[in-house]
Amino acid sequence: MLKLMFKIIKRIIISSFLLYGYNLLVQPIGLIIPINVFTVGALSLLGVPALLSLIFIMVLIY
Numbered sequence: 001m002l003k004l005m006f007k008i009i010k011r012i013i014i015s016s017f018l019l020y021g022y023n024l025l026v027q028p029i030g031l032i033i034p035i036n037v038f039t040v041g042a043l044s045l046l047g048v049p050a051l052l053s054l055i056f057i058m059v060l061i062y
Contacts, residue, residue: 011044015040015043015044016035016040018043018051019033019035019040019043019051020035022051022055031055033051033054033055033058
């Protein structure tokens with residue numbers, strides 16, 4: 001049980017850093033994805049495909 005909790009916490013932290021790094025890279029372009037519970041949760045559950053789909057959604061909206 002404790003290993004599972006650490007694994008979940010690790011995925012949340014990695015997802016947050018991944019979103020932060022992405023936002024730093026695309027700041028001049030203006031395609032920033034907000035870091036909130038929903039985006040971090042989606043990225044934690046689905047991984048990199050979720051990031052790609054969030055980027056695609058941002059491109060479609062703006």
